[in-house]
Amino acid sequence: MTSPPGSAPVVPKESGTTKTRRPLRRDGIWPWLFVAPLVGGVAVFYLWPIIQTAWFSLTEFGVFGGTTFTGLSNYQELFADPDLYKSIGNTLLYTVIVLLNIPIALVVASLLNTPGLRFAAVYRVLYFLPYVAMPTAVAMVWRLIFNGDFGLLNYVLGWFGIDGPYWISTPGAAVVAVSIVGLWSSVGFSVIVLGAALKQIPPELYEAAELDGASRWRRFRAITVPLVTPSIAFLSVVTVIAGFQLFDLLFAVLGNSYSNPTIYDSMSLVYMFYEAGFVTNEKGLAAAVAMVVLVLVALATLVQFRLQKKWVHVD
Amino acid sequence: MLTRPVGPRRNNIVVHLALIAGALVMMFPFVWQILMSLSTNAEVQSVTPHLWPHELQWGNYAEVFRQLPFLHQLRTSALITVIRVLAQIAFCTLAGYAFARMHFRGKGVMLAAVLSILMVPSQVYLLPQYQIVQDLGLLGSLTGLLLPGLFSAFGTFLMRTAFLALPAELEEAARLDGANPFQVFWHVMLPLIRPSISVLAITSTLWSWNELLWPLVVTTNSDDMPLSAGLATLINDRTVNYPVVLAASLLATAPVLILFIALQRRVIDGLATSGLK
Numbered sequence: 001m002t003s004p005p006g007s008a009p010v011v012p013k014e015s016g017t018t019k020t021r022r023p024l025r026r027d028g029i030w031p032w033l034f035v036a037p038l039v040g041g042v043a044v045f046y047l048w049p050i051i052q053t054a055w056f057s058l059t060e061f062g063v064f065g066g067t068t069f070t071g072l073s074n075y076q077e078l079f080a081d082p083d084l085y086k087s088i089g090n091t092l093l094y095t096v097i098v099l100l101n102i103p104i105a106l107v108v109a110s111l112l113n114t115p116g117l118r119f120a121a122v123y124r125v126l127y128f129l130p131y132v133a134m135p136t137a138v139a140m141v142w143r144l145i146f147n148g149d150f151g152l153l154n155y156v157l158g159w160f161g162i163d164g165p166y167w168i169s170t171p172g173a174a175v176v177a178v179s180i181v182g183l184w185s186s187v188g189f190s191v192i193v194l195g196a197a198l199k200q201i202p203p204e205l206y207e208a209a210e211l212d213g214a215s216r217w218r219r220f221r222a223i224t225v226p227l228v229t230p231s232i233a234f235l236s237v238v239t240v241i242a243g244f245q246l247f248d249l250l251f252a253v254l255g256n257s258y259s260n261p262t263i264y265d266s267m268s269l270v271y272m273f274y275e276a277g278f279v280t281n282e283k284g285l286a287a288a289v290a291m292v293v294l295v296l297v298a299l300a301t302l303v304q305f306r307l308q309k310k311w312v313h314v315d
Numbered sequence: 316m317l318t319r320p321v322g323p324r325r326n327n328i329v330v331h332l333a334l335i336a337g338a339l340v341m342m343f344p345f346v347w348q349i350l351m352s353l354s355t356n357a358e359v360q361s362v363t364p365h366l367w368p369h370e371l372q373w374g375n376y377a378e379v380f381r382q383l384p385f386l387h388q389l390r391t392s393a394l395i396t397v398i399r400v401l402a403q404i405a406f407c408t409l410a411g412y413a414f415a416r417m418h419f420r421g422k423g424v425m426l427a428a429v430l431s432i433l434m435v436p437s438q439v440y441l442l443p444q445y446q447i448v449q450d451l452g453l454l455g456s457l458t459g460l461l462l463p464g465l466f467s468a469f470g471t472f473l474m475r476t477a478f479l480a481l482p483a484e485l486e487e488a489a490r491l492d493g494a495n496p497f498q499v500f501w502h503v504m505l506p507l508i509r510p511s512i513s514v515l516a517i518t519s520t521l522w523s524w525n526e527l528l529w530p531l532v533v534t535t536n537s538d539d540m541p542l543s544a545g546l547a548t549l550i551n552d553r554t555v556n557y558p559v560v561l562a563a564s565l566l567a568t569a570p571v572l573i574l575f576i577a578l579q580r581r582v583i584d585g586l587a588t589s590g591l592k
Contacts, residue, residue, distance in 0.1 A: 027417050030496040034413035038406040039425050041466035046432045049443030056442060108337055111330050119331075125579050126338040129345070132575045134525045136547040137564035141348040143550065144557060150360045152347065184341065189586070196587030245436050248527040255550045270528075273438050278532050283442055290438040297436050 056287035067284075074288040083264060084292075087272045090175045094268065095243030097179035098186055102235050105190030110224055112191070113198045124195070128188035139181065139252030143168065146177045146253070168254055171265030178253050178266075182246070190235050197231040198224065229313040237304050244297050245270050269293050352376075352561040359557040375558040379566060382559055384538045384545065389567075392541040395461050396523040402465040403519045404512055411474025412500050416486065426475075432468040437528070445532055455539045460530060464523060470515050477511035478504060514585030517578060524571050542567040 057074055059067035078084055108127060112120050130138065145152045148166030157164040167177040201223065209219045247270040254260050256279070267275070269289060277286030351359050352375055354368035379385050413419070414426050444463050453459030481504060489499045505512075530544035537545055546567055549560050575582055 027419060027496055031413045031417040031419035031422070034409045034417070034496075034500075035425060038410035038466055038471060039429065041406065042429050042432065042468060045444055045447070045463040045466060046435075046440050046468070047428055049440035049447075050432075050435060052443040052446075053439050108334070111334055114327065114330050117327065117330060121579070123334050123338055124583060125576060127341050128579075128583070129572060129575070130341055132521060132571055133345075134543055134546075134564075134568040134571065136525075136527055136543050137568040138344060138348075140546065140550070140560055140564040141344050141351070144351060144359065144561070145344070145347065150362050150364070152364050155362075155364050184344070187341070192583050192587050241436075245438070248525075251527065251531075252547045252550065259550070270436075270438055273441075274528065274532075277442055277445075287442055290436070290442070293436045294439050298434070301434070 053287045053290050056284055057291050059284050061281075061283040070284070074284045078285060078288045078292070083267070083272060084289075086265060087267050087269045088296075090266060091244055091246060091268045093175050094179045094182060094246050095240055097176070098182040098243050099236060099239055101183050101186040101190050101239065102194075102232055104183075105187050105194055105235075106225070106228070106232070108187070109191050109194035109198055110220060112195055115203065124191065127191050130185040131188035133185070135185070135248040136252040138185070139249060142177070142181050143253055169260060169262045171262055174254055174262065174266035178246075178250050181249050181253065182243075185249075186239065186242075190239075193231050193235055194228055197228040201227050226313045229311060233304070233308045233312045237301055240300050240304065241297055244293060244300065247271055247274065269296075348561050348565055352558050352565055354558055356556055356558055359561075372558060375562045376566070378556070378559045379563045382556070383549075383563055385542075385563060385566070387538050388540055388542045388545040391457065391460070391539065392524060392543070392567075393570075394457060395464070395541060396520055398461055399464045399523045400516050400519050403467045403470045404515060406465065407467055407470035407474045407515060408505060408508070408512065409500070410471050411476075412478050412504060414471070415475045415478035416504070417496070429468050429471055433472065441528065441532070444529075448533055453533075455534050455536060459533045460539075460541065463529070464526070467515075467519065470519065473511060473515050474508070477508040481507055510581070510585065513578070513581055517574075517582050517585065520574065521571060 056067070058069060058071060060070045060073075061067055108123075111117075112123055146167035148154060148164070148169070151164075151167070153167070154164030165173045167173045205223050206219055209223060214222065246268040250266070250268055250271055251274075254263055254266055256263065263271070270293065273286050273289040273293065276282045276289060350366070350368065353371045353373065354365060355372055358365045358368055410429075414422065440463075448454060448459040448462060451459070453462070485503050485507075486499055489503045494502070524541075525543055526541075527543045527547060530541050531547065534540045534544060537548060540548070546560075546564055549555065549563075
């Protein structure tokens with residue numbers, strides 16, 4: 001199959017036959033040299049670890065390293081643990097709230113798409129900055145805003161006679177607080193993606209509808225929304241996948257289990273993974289949590305792809 | 316047509332008002348962070364919020380360097396980000412080129428294996444990655460921090476897509492002139508995908524700079540941590556000096572914010588197109 005690169009006689013002989021075959025002979029060892037560093041790294045640090053985690057989830061880690069096969073006992077322990085269901089519930093609540101970024105972004109993107117609008121680039125940057133900022137850095141100011149004693153949010157709620165909770169240490173409230181930060185930081189990305197999709201819509205469609213007397217709302221409903229459904233579908237898949245992996249914001253806003261005992265009521269699946277794997281050192285259990293995340297993400301993605309056949313507009 | 320001159324004008328004002336209101340909400344946390352970083356700790360913790368500090372406490376920014384291992388962490392963040400970005404560009408362009416333009420045995424299987432990682436949540440490979448780094452004795456080291464992030468399935472996907480879009484004629488002309496595959500890649504094809512390379516550089520910078528979970532597990536000493544993890548550990552201190560922590564947070568996130576504002580058109584166009592398909 002391989003011949004040394006640049007061996008002259010092969011080329012003319014091959015050029016007479018199928019065209020796609022030619023590079024096969026001429027590239028020789030080169031393609032392997034090109035892919036080796038990446039494929040090697042990915043195999044060692046990603047592919048093999050996936051298999052190992054699946055194995056870890058069936059084992060018990062000994063004190064001195066080494067593992068004992070324990071079958072499904074980690075899963076039994078996990079499914080009997082009320083923390084798992086709390087974590088799944090919190091993760092779902094967070095994901096559902098953050099999904100609201102898509103309708104918000106759609107409104108923003110279509111406002112930005114107003115013909116002849118000035119400063120559109122400036123607005124785009126302002127909406128996008130929260131997406132770029134380091135989650136652990138912005139979490140600091142959000143912690144302050146959500147502070148139960150001197151936070152700005154409860155102060156403002158006080159104007160309306162509402163006695164705000166201790167957001168960060170109240171189960172339920174804490175997840176809502178973190179979801180608000182997640183929503184805030186994800187709008188910008190959706191604005192960019194939807195903005196690009198809106199640009200593809202021919203302006204004649206809007207002009208024709210306007211001549212027919214369609215209102216702005218009507219045009220939004222009948223032209224804009226159906227034509228950006230592929231991008232909405234993309235964003236909802238991406239948001240759900242990211243939502244299931246909630247960790248950074250939760251950790252940075254709520255802290256760890258030493259400083260915030262209520263974390264167990266507010267944690268996400270990945271937080272549970274982190275606690276088991278690196279705090280309480282139950283690596284087999286942590287691996288089982290990781291496998292649960294994998295299955296849930298795969299299921300959610302599959303369901304979304306199925307449903308998309310019903311509502312995504314295809315040209 | 317007759318209503319045009321009046322209609323859009325008036326609408327535009329409403330559109331601007333709506334967009335400004337939204338932008339204020341989006342920017343408010345940053346503004347609040349700047350104001351509080353220039354206040355005293357007592358002002359930050361007063362029950363009636365001070366909108367404006369009585370006297371701007373610029374000294375809080377100097378305190379960041381005195382109270383925290385900020386320079387250490389900044390250096391770590393910068394080093395791991397630069398090395399990862401360069402490694403990802405090198406490995407992903409090479410592999411992306413081969414996957415897009417070359418024919419070899421097992422290409423389909425290898426490509427499928429690499430791209431399948433895009434769908435796997437990162438926690439699924441984290442524990443074994445930790446084990447590998449531990450076994451190599453690299454916990455807490457710069458190399459340990461760097462390691463898995465040198466390789467990127469997303470980058471490979473991005474580079475392959477970029478190379479697939481190039482016309483075949485250029486390549487064939489160079490090959491007929493006797494260039495070897497690496498010369499074709501380096502002199503002819505690589506310069507043509509510069510825009511995609513900058514998208515990869517920007518996304519991997521963001522990802523590396525902001526990443527939390529990996530640095531949190533492979534480092535325990537705050538001197539070894541990058542900024543993302545260093546800041547996150549501060550929240551667990553009982554005696555938190557809010558203005559100093561807020562100043563540190565602003566300084567930590569400033570480099571990527573500045574980078575993004577400088578390159579915003581490129582980032583936005585790149586992300587928009589990567590999100591389309």
